[in-house]
Each structure stands twice: as C-alpha cells, then as structure tokens.
Amino acid sequence: MNFVNLFRIALKALGNNKTRGFLTMLGIIIGVAAVITMLAIGQGSKKSIQSEISEMGSNMIMVMPGGDRRGGVRSSGSDMESLKLKDYEDIRDNASYISYISPLVQSSGQAIYGAANTPTSIYGVNSDYLEIRRYKVSDGDFFSDQDIRTAAKVCVVGKTVLDELFPDDPNPVGKVFRFGSIPFRIIGILESKGYNSMGMDQDDLIIAPYTTIQKRVLAITHIQQIVCSALSEEYTDQAIAEIRQVLTANHKIKEGDEEDFNIRAQEEMSTMMTSVTDLLTILLAAVAGISLLVGGIGIMNIMFVSVTERTREIGLRMSIGAKGRDILAQFLIESILISVTGGLIGVVFGIAAAYLVQLLADYPIAIQAWTVILAFAVCTVTGVFFGWYPARKASNLDPIEALRYE
C-alpha cells in the first residue's frame, strides 16, 4: 500500500468526522500557539534588556579597589584608597585594547537652588565618560581639559535634577546652584536616557571634572573607580588582562597574592540579566509545553475512540488483504495529520497573538525562526508519539474478532 493511498484514506476518515477532528486539533492549536506566543514574549524581554545594557555600554569595564585584610580585619573595597591617579594614567598610556578611559570619584549630597533642593549624586570624571556611558550633551557644552586642570566649578546636569531645581526654567545653562556648600555653574544639559532595566534613573546625576570633586568636594587625592571602554565587546577580555597587568605592577602585587582591586565588565552584567530572562523564557515555554502535552493526550484519546469505533472496518480491511503495518500506518498518518494541521494553525494563531500582545500591551516581542520550527517539530512528534499506541492496538487486532465486533 503506497503512501498516497494511506494519506487519502486518513483524509477521508477525518473528513467523515470533521467536528471531532477539529476539537482534537484545538488542543494542539492552543498548545502550539501558546508555545510560540510565550517564547516570543520571553525572547522579547531578553532582547529589550540586552539592548538596554548595550545602551549603557556593553563594552564598559569598571575597576574598583578590592577589599583588603590587614591584621585580620577585612575592610570593604570602597573604604580603600588603593587606586591612584597614576594607575589611571598608566592604563591610559599603555593599554591598546581600550578606547576611552576616565577616573571616577563620586559624592552624594543635596543640590540646592534657591528654595528648591534635591538629593542626588555628583560624579567627577573626564570627558571620556560621556563616550563610555553613552551620554550626550543636548544643550550647552561639556567641560574642557582646561576645566579639569583648574578644577573649575562647572558641571553638566541630568534632566531629573534639573526638573527638581529649575521646574519652570526652560534653559538653566549658565545658572549657578550649590552642591552641599560648593557652588557649581551649569554649562551643559545631558540628553535624557530614562530608566535602565534595573529601574535606576539614569538622569539623576551631575557630572563635573574629577579634579573639582577630589579637591573641593571630597578633599582626597586617590580615586574611587576607573571606568573604561574596550575597543569593542569582543576585546573585553584582552582589555581586562592589560588593566590587570598595569595594576599588579603598580601595586607591587606578588604572584599568588590577593589582588587589591576588582575588575568588572558590563558583559558579565548582561549575562547575568539575560540569564534571568532565559529562566523566564524556560518557565513560560514549560507551561506552554504542558498544554501541548495535554493536546497530545487528547489526540491519543480520540484515536482510541476512533480505533474502537472502526473495529469492524479494521477487520474488513484485514480480511481483504491489509497487513498490520498498513493499518498501523493508516492510523498513524491520521494522528499526524491532526497534529500537523493543528500545528500549522497554531503557528499562525501564535504569531498573531504575539503581535496582538505587542500592539495592545506595548510589550516587546521577538519571534525567532527556531521557536516556530521547534513548536512545529514538537507537535509532529506528538502526533507520532500519541498516535502510536492506538495505531499499534488497531494493527494487532485479530481480523476474526474485529469482523464480529458489535
């Protein structure tokens, strides 16, 4: 018996029971559509987080002082004063895999203008910082090297701070406010970046020359962090190696000793964040997969009913020459036909539902070819798997018994 004939017989059997076939298919349709929609949502959040992180600078590397142990007391890294300006200068001059580098000193306090005030942070950096963190100046200018040399009391301000201090002033460039007791003149305004994926307001900051913060605000000579950009994300590891080399030499760290600094790449951060969304994707897919499984069991159920109902037909087919494998193939094709047709409809519905989610809930979605192929493959396998047992039962019937079945 050839395949085309079997196919025709299976189609005919389905055609004789359209409502039942459709209801059985419904389980598969819902299952496949759920898998595709859920994966689209999961992948969508992953993609949006990835793009936000790369917005923050996916090739960013941070160097912080490490914790130290003296006399058995471990102190926190931020208390340490182990990073010096010389470290920054040496890395800047020697590293070849680094495109931008800036020292960073930071202070938190109250920004005050007239009666308005707001708690915020001030970052002391150089002009590379804009490139590293992908900030842009929308109004006015960024401070110059001259300002850094003279520790000028100038700053660039984020939108959140401006809204608090100058709620009615459309152009506060040139105004002078106080950060703590130190007056700062606004020379530029940062373009708004909004909130990042961890919910932090990226516009709630003031940027000033690092020398100003060191001398006038904190009165320190060390620096708290060095931030830099690798040439691109792929060169992060080489850049880290170079930084490590400079710092171990500068800090006279012997082989085998604990380093007194920490290097952290944004890349790690992105891996960490995407692992969360990956977990989310897996959970969603698992829930959807269960509904596909239930759909598969529905097929098995119906195929059993179908085999029982058509026992006489099976007996007749056997008596006129159908072999066990012909009967097996007939019922198997029938169940595959149900699941594959259901799968196709499910793919269409799933994609439509995903776009509906995007349209109505404004949620990022990403439909990837592999999810569609996976869902479709799973439902074909479901058809074979759950169709096998009833088909096997049919093919093992004794023709004499089957013909006599009432």
Added chain:
Amino acid sequence: MKEVIRLENIRRHFIVGEEVVKALRGVSFTIEEGEFVTIMGTSGSGKSTLLNTLGCLDTPTSGEYYLDGVSVRTMDRNQRATLRNRKIGFIFQNYNLLAKTTAIENVELPLLYNPRYNARQRREMAVSALQSVGLGDRLQHRSNQMSGGQMQRVAIARALVNNPAVILADEATGNLDSRTSFEILVLFQRLHAEGRTIIFVTHNPDIARYSSRNITLRDGRITADTRNGQILDAQEALAALPAQND
C-alpha cells in the same frame, strides 16, 4: 478440473479456560474450479471456524490446507494477508461496506492493498466489477444511500474485483428479504455459470438446492457431502414469487 481447495484432516482446537474445545475434528475435502459449494450446519457445528480457515483468517491446529496449490499452514500473518488479497473474495452477511463511502471506492478497496495496480487501473476494474453486478448506474452512490440488496451487490463486486480463486460468502443472503435474496442468488448462479468457484456458508437448507454441491457439518465433522443432480434455477424461483403490490 483444477483443484482450488484441498483440506487434509483439518483440526482446530481452542483453549477456553481449562477446557479444550474441538471446533473441527478432522475435516478433509477438495473443491475444484467452478464448483458452487454450500456448507451447511447448525450453530456450533464448526462452520464459522471452517470458513475462517478457508479464508486464511485462522490457521488450523493440525492438518494441511492448500489454496490454489499453496500450503497455508506455515504462513505468517503478513503472508496470509497477501494471500487473502490475491486469492479470496469475501462476502459478509452484514455487507461490511465502509461508511459514507461511494460504491466505487468500496470496490476499489482490495486493490489499494495491491501495489501492482495504479489509480487508473483500480478505477477501471472497480467500474467493470460494479457493472457486472448490475450497479453500473450507481457508481457514485454512498453506502448509506443504498438498499440492502444494492449494498450486497457492492460487496459482491468488491469480492470479484481482484479476480479471486475462490469467493467465500458468509450467510450472504441472511439480512435480505426473500425477493432480494433470490436476486442475489441469481447473481451467484450467474457467477457460477461464468466459471467462478464459490463457497457459500449458510444454515438455510433452501440455498443448497441452488448450488452444485452441499457439504454438511456437525460437531466438527462432515456428515454429508453430496452433489446436486438437480440444480434449481433462482431466476425461475424469483419469477414465481408473488408480485409485490403494496
């Protein structure tokens, strides 16, 4: 004359619980090409078991069965399926047509399991089989749109379509009224006249009078095997029936 069926001391025992039921206790006979044999017996006589054996649906516990010169006893399930497909045409009491399926598709069915024929050949053979049973004008009728007599004619066409060595009919007129029964008998006699080998299992003694030979079974043994010297003509019997005037 060519020998179509040869049974040699066929025994068939079933084990039901602890007991052994001996359905056939040594049955031997031969049937030659072109015979119209009725096998008679009351229920429990073993005629169903004999029919299943003749139809290669069942294998005997002991004894030899040659169908068209081939020994059936040692064949496996698949070989017997192929043998049934090529050599046997079944006709059942309850027709066993596929539901909601046209006459032509029903008749094509045995040919679907024979890779030798393509779609066009299947259709041609099915049409000519249907024409030979007088249903040339009802090719596309579905099984649920036909009367009992028409359904049995479709079933006969299905049994003829593969040009079998033997036609096995199991109470083929059992579900039909007497007029339709005679119409079917007329058809069987015509097939007999055309040289077909027919085995007709029945418990109705009247049928035996229209066949060429009668084998009677009782308790798993043959009690009588007689040739019919005076075969009645079913056509005449049909004509003699009172006309239906209601």
